[in-house]
Amino acid sequence: MGIDRREFIRIAGLSTLLGLGGKGAFELLAPGRVDAEIVPKPEAKKGKRWAMVVNQKKMDDHTARKCIEACHRVHNVPDFTNPPNDKLKLDPAMANRYQIKWLWTEHFHNAFPGEEQKYPQEHLAHLNFLLLCNQCNNPPCVRVCPTKATFQREDGIVMMDMHRCIGCRFCMAGCPYGSRSFNWKDPRPYIKETFPGYPTRELGVVEKCNFCAERLAQGLEPACVEVSGGLLIFGDLEDEKSQVREYLRKYFTIRRKAHLGTNPQVYYIV
Amino acid sequence: MLENALVGTRRYYGLLALLAGIFALGFLVYLKQIQVGLGITGMGRDVSWGFYIAQFTYLVGVAASAVMVVLPYYLHNYKAFGRVTILGEFLAVSAVTMCILFITVDLGRPDRILNVLKYPTPNSILFWDMVVLNGYLFLNLLIGWNVLECERHSVPPPKWLKPFIYLSIPWAVSIHTVTAFLYAGLPGRGYWLTAIMAPRFLSSAFAAGPSLLILLCLLVRKYTKFDPGKEQIQSLGKIVTYATLINVFFFFCEVFTVFYSQIPDHLLHFQYLFGGIAGKGRLVPFMWFSIVGMTLTALFLVNPRLRQNETTLAALCGMVIITTWIDKGLGLISGGFIPNPLEQVTEYWPTVPEAIITLGVWAMGFLILTVLYKIAVSIKEEINA
Numbered sequence: 001m002g003i004d005r006r007e008f009i010r011i012a013g014l015s016t017l018l019g020l021g022g023k024g025a026f027e028l029l030a031p032g033r034v035d036a037e038i039v040p041k042p043e044a045k046k047g048k049r050w051a052m053v054v055n056q057k058k059m060d061d062h063t064a065r066k067c068i069e070a071c072h073r074v075h076n077v078p079d080f081t082n083p084p085n086d087k088l089k090l091d092p093a094m095a096n097r098y099q100i101k102w103l104w105t106e107h108f109h110n111a112f113p114g115e116e117q118k119y120p121q122e123h124l125a126h127l128n129f130l131l132l133c134n135q136c137n138n139p140p141c142v143r144v145c146p147t148k149a150t151f152q153r154e155d156g157i158v159m160m161d162m163h164r165c166i167g168c169r170f171c172m173a174g175c176p177y178g179s180r181s182f183n184w185k186d187p188r189p190y191i192k193e194t195f196p197g198y199p200t201r202e203l204g205v206v207e208k209c210n211f212c213a214e215r216l217a218q219g220l221e222p223a224c225v226e227v228s229g230g231l232l233i234f235g236d237l238e239d240e241k242s243q244v245r246e247y248l249r250k251y252f253t254i255r256r257k258a259h260l261g262t263n264p265q266v267y268y269i270v
Numbered sequence: 271m272l273e274n275a276l277v278g279t280r281r282y283y284g285l286l287a288l289l290a291g292i293f294a295l296g297f298l299v300y301l302k303q304i305q306v307g308l309g310i311t312g313m314g315r316d317v318s319w320g321f322y323i324a325q326f327t328y329l330v331g332v333a334a335s336a337v338m339v340v341l342p343y344y345l346h347n348y349k350a351f352g353r354v355t356i357l358g359e360f361l362a363v364s365a366v367t368m369c370i371l372f373i374t375v376d377l378g379r380p381d382r383i384l385n386v387l388k389y390p391t392p393n394s395i396l397f398w399d400m401v402v403l404n405g406y407l408f409l410n411l412l413i414g415w416n417v418l419e420c421e422r423h424s425v426p427p428p429k430w431l432k433p434f435i436y437l438s439i440p441w442a443v444s445i446h447t448v449t450a451f452l453y454a455g456l457p458g459r460g461y462w463l464t465a466i467m468a469p470r471f472l473s474s475a476f477a478a479g480p481s482l483l484i485l486l487c488l489l490v491r492k493y494t495k496f497d498p499g500k501e502q503i504q505s506l507g508k509i510v511t512y513a514t515l516i517n518v519f520f521f522f523c524e525v526f527t528v529f530y531s532q533i534p535d536h537l538l539h540f541q542y543l544f545g546g547i548a549g550k551g552r553l554v555p556f557m558w559f560s561i562v563g564m565t566l567t568a569l570f571l572v573n574p575r576l577r578q579n580e581t582t583l584a585a586l587c588g589m590v591i592i593t594t595w596i597d598k599g600l601g602l603i604s605g606g607f608i609p610n611p612l613e614q615v616t617e618y619w620p621t622v623p624e625a626i627i628t629l630g631v632w633a634m635g636f637l638i639l640t641v642l643y644k645i646a647v648s649i650k651e652e653i654n655a
Contacts, residue, residue, distance in 0.1 A: 097313075110613060114534060144396070145394055147386055167377050176456075176458020182378060203307040203378070204308065262457065
């Protein structure tokens with residue numbers, strides 16, 4: 001039995017449609033491995049739900065700066081106000097617009113808007129709070145990303161695949177904490193010394209704190225925690241013997257905008 | 271039918287050349303943007319969406335408004351609109367094309383745009399927006415083209431087209447609803463976190479789109495031998511009137527909730543837009559012009575004498591277009607980002623390159639519109655001759 005031209009085109013067209021739909025459906029049901037996936041070493045730190053406690057009661061500007069420097073050094077975060085080539089230096093307003101923030105500080109009324117009062121505790125009034133991605137348990141950024149370039153790992157870490165990101169910046173609109181940064185400008189000329197343990201970024205993609213997933217995979221603590229002198233506590237929230245749980249038992253902590261239902265996993269002792 | 275686009279008067283060619291020139295200029299600046307990054311625009315970490323996304327949002331409304339001519343004609347058998355449905359559908363085609371272009375120029379990595387198809391993500395509203403916008407483009411091209419072709423040969427449109435026509439009606443509503451959902455579901459953005467966002471989008475769309483269509487009809491009548499018709503323009507005028515009134519009403523519903531509840535997350539954005547915060551209030555005069563102008567225009571439109579006079583109607587339609595554009599194309603996007611989630615105020619204003627790229631996209635849209643209208647009008651003239 002032969003088929004005429006019309007029949008052939010019909011079958012060819014239908015199978016193409018099915019093929020395309022099939023590929024899409026497959027991606028939906030069983031997403032493939034992510035390009036940026038980190039393969040853990042045997043000594044890797046394992047946790048069910050990573051979380052951090054920031055001891056703001058004892059935090060001082062010197063420690064905060066040390067943490068930020070450690071983080072930005074090992075993640076190749078550009079510094080637009082202080083580049084290797086002085087000619088590239090940007091004025092503060094421009095630098096602020098382009099700034100990439102992984103770990104940074106803000107005053108209480110910016111970190112916890114709506115919680116401020118006219119007559120605050122003296123200590124709180126000028127205290128700089130260390131801010132980072134809250135690694136939300138229910139992250140809006142992951143919900144809105146159209147390509148799964150930002151995704152949540154089983155241990156709770158919200159990750160970025162910077163090879164998949166299309167730079168639509170929907171996640172930046174979705175994040176209620178200002179924890180996401182976009183590369184408005186080529187960041188590479190603004191990196192003092194390129195650290196080989198983590199990739200530098202290209203123009204046009206979004207990035208953020210990743211709880212040092214690449215260091216956890218090597219059995220190391222997050223860079224900021226390591227230099228914090230015990231003021232940043234990192235551990236497994238699901239392990240009741242962990243230091244994080246110990247601190248949460250012992251101290252009263254607050255979280256940023258927890259009422260939004262994002263379930264942030266960075267806790268502040270104030 | 272395409273051959274009609276190739277022959278025309280000097281004025282037609284002149285217009286095409288002008289639009290192509292503006293587009294080329296925009297394209298050159300866009301190449302620069304690709305090279306040095308989106309830092310070339312006025313956007314930044316605090317206001318991370320700007321002029322491009324705002325134009326996109328406004329134009330989705332213009333596209334959706336085609337339903338205002340399609341629905342009365344096909345569902346209510348309002349015969350008069352038979353003359354103008356094609357103009358509405360082709361306006362939608364050009365508007366959706368502009369939407370897609372605006373999304374593209376806003377991307378940090380346009381070379382990866384197909385990742386949206388490669389890794390389909392139904393929990394992202396942007397994925398659905400991609401689906402509905404492309405679907406709407408396809409529907410309007412398919413329907414417009416086929417109906418026009420049949421009209422040319424004086425035969426009724428084929429039966430298989432009917433389901434597509436009926437589908438295009440809810441589909442038009444869906445494109446602007448889904449676009450509103452892009453904003454209305456974000457937990458940390460008080461200005462957008464309102465259930466009336468989608469209804470407001472639709473009401474302003476059904477005000478602005480038919481207004482633009484009225485102006486286009488008047489232009490078509492002036493410069494071609496095809497008259498879209500007095501009755502048609504008057505019916506569109508009534509649609510504009512109702513939609514503008516509803517739009518103003520929705521705005522005041524929003525204002526009531528925001529100002530009576532006094533919840534800062536929501537209120538601060540209104541304070542920034544209409545009063546400024548800490549001396550920063552670049553958009554304040556625009557927003558007041560928009561809302562006062564829109565309210566007055568709505569009231570003027572209610573007056574039948576002002577509406578029936580085509581000169582005053584055209585002026586009022588112009589006002590509807592401008593005031594809704596300020597509301598959606600200027601205030602909506604930056605207003606949602608200012609103040610930022612840490613309650614800091616960083617203002618936004620488009621840069622010159624950003625404005626040129628924007629103009630370039632508009633020029634491409636009007637180029638497509640001119641060509642499509644030329645085809646449609648030539649065929650209408652042919653039938654009448």
